[in-house]
Each structure stands twice: as C-alpha cells, then as structure tokens.
Amino acid sequence: MKTIVIYKSKYGSTKNYAEWIAEALCCVAVEAKNISAGELAEYDNIVYGGGLYGEVINGVHLITKNAQKLAGKKIAVFSTGITPLDCRGYYDDYVIKKNFKNGVPENIKVFNFLGKMKLDELSVVHRTAIKTLKKIMSGKENPSEMEKLLVELCDADGDFSDKNAITDLVNYIKE
Ligand SMILES: Cc1cc2nc3c(=O)[nH]c(=O)nc-3n(C[C@H](O)[C@H](O)[C@H](O)COP(=O)(O)O)c2cc1C
Structure with a gap:
C-alpha cells in the first residue's frame, strides 16, 4: 500500500x-x-x-x-x-x-x-483581517453564539x- x-x-x-x-x-x-x-x-x-x-x-x-x-x-x-x-x-x-x-x-x-496563531507572526494582511473581523463582530447588537465565538477567536494567541x-x-x- x-x-x-x-x-x-x-x-x-x-x-x-x-x-x-x-x-x-x-x-x-x-x-x-x-x-x-x-x-x-x-x-x-x-x-x-x-x-x-x-x-x-x-x-x-x-x-x-x-x-x-x-x-x-x-x-x-x-x-x-x-x-x-x-x-x-x-x-x-x-x-x-x-x-x-x-x-x-x-x-x-x-x-x-x-x-x-501567534499574533506577532501574522502577515500584515492577516493581522488586519483579524482586527477587522473582531471590530465588525464586536459591533453586532445581538450577536449569535457563532459571532461571539469569532470575537473570542480573534484574541487567540498561542x-x-x-x-x-x-x-x-x-x-x-x-x-
Ligand atoms: C486570517 C486568518 C483566518 C483564520 N480563520 C480561521 C478559521 O476560520 N477557523 C479556525 O479555526 N482558525 C482560523 N485561523 C487560524 C489558523 O487556521 C491557524 O492558525 C492554523 O493553525 C494555521 O495553519 P498553518 O500555519 O499551517 O497555515 C485563521 C487565521 C488567520 C490568520
């Protein structure tokens, strides 16, 4: 095989x-x-x-x-x-x-x-994408569980x- x-x-x-x-x-x-x-x-x-x-x-x-x-x-x-x-x-x-x-x-x-995901290793494009995603998701009035999770994931660093x-x-x- x-x-x-x-x-x-x-x-x-x-x-x-x-x-x-x-x-x-x-x-x-x-x-x-x-x-x-x-x-x-x-x-x-x-x-x-x-x-x-x-x-x-x-x-x-x-x-x-x-x-x-x-x-x-x-x-x-x-x-x-x-x-x-x-x-x-x-x-x-x-x-x-x-x-x-x-x-x-x-x-x-x-x-x-x-x-x-180590934030200091990310490319500028990826770091910007993560920051933008966090900003958009954090601004939601009644976030779904999925949206809350995404905000948390943006802070994952390790x-x-x-x-x-x-x-x-x-x-x-x-x-
Ligand atoms: C721009 C960006 C988007 C990501 N999207 C997701 C995602 O949708 N789901 C997830 O679990 N992890 C996501 N991650 C985390 C990566 O998947 C994770 O760091 C992965 O281990 C990278 O694998 P690689 O270094 O082998 O390419 C994302 C990371 C970046 C930088």
Whole structure:
C-alpha cells in the first residue's frame, strides 16, 4: 500500500502535523505545490492537510476538485485551526459545508486539529483581517453564539498543537 501526506501550511502548524503523521505512517510529507493531481494516481492512501482560513481548508481543492479521480482511494483530510474542538456545531456546519459542497464522499474522512496563531507572526494582511473581523463582530447588537465565538477567536494567541491528536487519523489510514 502506498501512502502520501500532502500539506499546505502558512505558519507551520499544518506542516508539523503533516510531518508527525508521515512519521507515524512511514511515508513522506510533501508540500501541495510540489505534487499534481495526476501524480496522486499512484497512491492508495492519501492524507491532505491545510490550515483553516475563513473556514476554508487551505488548498483542499486538490482533493475536492479531483474527487472522482480519487474515488478508489482511502483519503483523510485534516484541518488545523484555533476553533476549540468542542465547537462541533461550528465545525460541522461551517467547515464541512464550505469545503465539501456536495457532501463528504464515502472514501474521505475529515479530522480537525488545533493549530497555532501567534499574533506577532501574522502577515500584515492577516493581522488586519483579524482586527477587522473582531471590530465588525464586536459591533453586532445581538450577536449569535457563532459571532461571539469569532470575537473570542480573534484574541487567540498561542500554539495549541497536540501531537497525540493524530492517533485516530493514523489508525484510520492503517486499518
Ligand atoms: C486570517 C486568518 C483566518 C483564520 N480563520 C480561521 C478559521 O476560520 N477557523 C479556525 O479555526 N482558525 C482560523 N485561523 C487560524 C489558523 O487556521 C491557524 O492558525 C492554523 O493553525 C494555521 O495553519 P498553518 O500555519 O499551517 O497555515 C485563521 C487565521 C488567520 C490568520
């Protein structure tokens, strides 16, 4: 069985997870920009990871746009983000629907891991986006639970990554 881990990472948390998963699965971790959809044909198991940016799993279109070509393969997609893991409603409603518009195919399982957001490491564009989002959401008169959560997330500042969190994904690929 040939396995590959592919990732797209802006600040390094997804890269860390990709490398931990590749180590556990004894395979390589490759940046998404270095692999084409055609090259995926030779793998039986594919793990794809990307950071969450406005609920979009960075670069996941490599998998979703090629879902038919990848139909016979076992695929795990993981995201890294700062949304607490107990916010399943948020995750299922926003992230799954946004990234898998036709539903999650049977051969794909989705995992979410906590990543990092260090405010002093963010690009100017990202820092401005976070500040703007916080301003807009804080100004809402009757904020929904989701909007309150977004305001809280804008203040998240730290590395919440957890190597132990990869176990279920690794077992899913191995089983
Ligand atoms: C502009 C911006 C938007 C973000 N949007 C989300 C989001 O919608 N949900 C979430 O959980 N985390 C969000 N995050 C946090 C990142 O997903 C998190 O830092 C992730 O671990 C980054 O992964 P990477 O460094 O591998 O790209 C956002 C961060 C930035 C800077």
